[in-house]
Amino acid sequence: MPQTENVDVLIVGSGPAGMSTALHLIDADRSWTGRTVVVDRAVHPRDKLCGGGITGDGDRVLEGLGLRYDGPQVLVQELELIYRSHNHSMNGDPVFRVVRRNEFDHWLAKLGQKQGLELRQGEAVTSVVPKRDHIEVVTDRAVFHAKVVVAADGSNSTVLKELKWNRTAGQARLLEVLTSETPDTRAFQDGVAMFDFSQAGAGLQGYYWEFPSMIGDQAFLNRGVFDSRVQSRRPRAALKQVLSESFANRGRDLADFSLKGHPIRWFQSDSPVSAPRILLAGDSAGVDPFLGEGISYALGYGQVAADAIVDAFARNDLSFVGYADRIQAHPLLSGLKTRVALAKLIYWPRMVWQQELAWRLSSMILSGFQRYRRGFGTRTSTG
Numbered sequence: 295m296p297q298t299e300n301v302d303v304l305i306v307g308s309g310p311a312g313m314s315t316a317l318h319l320i321d322a323d324r325s326w327t328g329r330t331v332v333v334d335r336a337v338h339p340r341d342k343l344c345g346g347g348i349t350g351d352g353d354r355v356l357e358g359l360g361l362r363y364d365g366p367q368v369l370v371q372e373l374e375l376i377y378r379s380h381n382h383s384m385n386g387d388p389v390f391r392v393v394r395r396n397e398f399d400h401w402l403a404k405l406g407q408k409q410g411l412e413l414r415q416g417e418a419v420t421s422v423v424p425k426r427d428h429i430e431v432v433t434d435r436a437v438f439h440a441k442v443v444v445a446a447d448g449s450n451s452t453v454l455k456e457l458k459w460n461r462t463a464g465q466a467r468l469l470e471v472l473t474s475e476t477p478d479t480r481a482f483q484d485g486v487a488m489f490d491f492s493q494a495g496a497g498l499q500g501y502y503w504e505f506p507s508m509i510g511d512q513a514f515l516n517r518g519v520f521d522s523r524v525q526s527r528r529p530r531a532a533l534k535q536v537l538s539e540s541f542a543n544r545g546r547d548l549a550d551f552s553l554k555g556h557p558i559r560w561f562q563s564d565s566p567v568s569a570p571r572i573l574l575a576g577d578s579a580g581v582d583p584f585l586g587e588g589i590s591y592a593l594g595y596g597q598v599a600a601d602a603i604v605d606a607f608a609r610n611d612l613s614f615v616g617y618a619d620r621i622q623a624h625p626l627l628s629g630l631k632t633r634v635a636l637a638k639l640i641y642w643p644r645m646v647w648q649q650e651l652a653w654r655l656s657s658m659i660l661s662g663f664q665r666y667r668r669g670f671g672t673r674t675s676t677g
């Protein structure tokens with residue numbers, strides 16, 4: 295039997311939510327390095343299925359820590375929003391950046407390690423049991439008695455399953471494919487990404503996307519479909535079929551490529567985000583069902599979780615009763631309720647004219663978001 299290890303804060307998961315929590319703790323007081331352990335079942339640089347699009351919101355959370363990601367990335371200067379023959383372009387400098395998640399998350403992990411943080415990789419959490427004065431967390435190598443546990447272990451969170459908080463509602467479905475490209479196309483020359491909402495008629499409550507992405511020197515388009523399922527009673531879109539048609543419309547055969555899928559849990563204000571000694575952060579707590587944006591929110595959750603932990607230890611009250619209110623008070627995370635409402639509105643229509651109206655509304659809303667950032671501009675055309 296492994297020896298029991300006592301720790302003040304055990305963070306499960308070293309993605310953006312887990313590492314942001316750790317980095318914000320260390321930023322609050324260096325002594326948290328010795329009081330915090332992060333465990334991850336994967337080993338960095340690990341694969342994470344993700345478009346890798348990070349908006350200015352994520353940058354601002356990192357800036358608060360004095361950090362800026364300068365690793366490999368593609369700057370998206372133009373985002374095309376398409377609905378059938380309608381086209382609306384948003385420009386920005388950049389609109390967002392496309393990173394490779396294995397590199398970005400590895401960068402975050404190394405930042406923590408450089409500051410002395412104990413990050414145990416290749417160690418999976420298998421059991422979580424709340425006890426009277428600690429949480430017992432069993433991994434495949436150790437037994438932890440943690441005063442506080444942060445569940446930052448993603449959409450398929452083991453911690454949530456162990457706590458029986460798992461729910462199937464509020465899960466968006468995504469499929470993703472990488473296609474090798476030549477770098478002489480507009481996507482790479484001008485930094486153009488695209489969201490295509492045309493498949494609403496096929497029951498898709500979301501869009502098809504294309505993001506320019508670089509793996510080393512090789513250009514790829516990161517393509518996929520996002521189905522928010524905010525209208526959960528509606529029949530499910532045949533996701534693979536939708537993606538296959540989107541490929542065929544662009545002269546590609548989906549069968550030629552390897553396809554991967556993963557869910558995103560989206561925020562629901564009536565779902566628990568904390569319990570005594572336990573906090574959820576990132577996908578496990580829920581992110582955005584409108585566009586499927588999760589990286590910025592995960593970074594934001596880390597900031598709120600760290601603030602709550604520092605405060606809880608200072609007051610010797612680990613109940614975390616006020617954590618949901620802290621989330622609502624955060625300038626970025628408070629917008630999640632609006633994103634849920636928007637998704638329910640935009641992905642509600644059944645009739646074509648309603649979908650067209652929804653598309654116009656969503657392009658206006660997206661342009662509105664963009665106006666908060668520097669260097670915006672928009673252009674609309676109907677053909």
Ligand SMILES: Cc1cc2nc3c(=O)[nH]c(=O)nc-3n(C[C@H](O)[C@H](O)[C@H](O)COP(=O)(O)OP(=O)(O)OC[C@H]3O[C@@H](n4cnc5c(N)ncnc54)[C@H](O)[C@@H]3O)c2cc1C
Pocket residue numbers: 306307308309310311312333334335336340342343344345346347348417418419420446447448449450451452453468469470518555556557558575576577578581586587588589590592
């Ligand atoms: C196909 C797809 C495309 C996406 N595109 C975008 C995009 O372009 N932009 C955007 O903002 N968001 C995007 N998202 C959402 C984004 O990927 C997530 O919201 C984000 O990764 C959430 O970060 P996190 O830290 O909460 O979880 P994760 O990044 O999933 O990290 C969780 C960590 O926990 C670890 N873990 C899991 N279980 C255990 C266990 N039992 N024990 C120990 N460790 C464990 C995992 O190994 C992992 O490292 C996309 C998602 C998908 C599926």
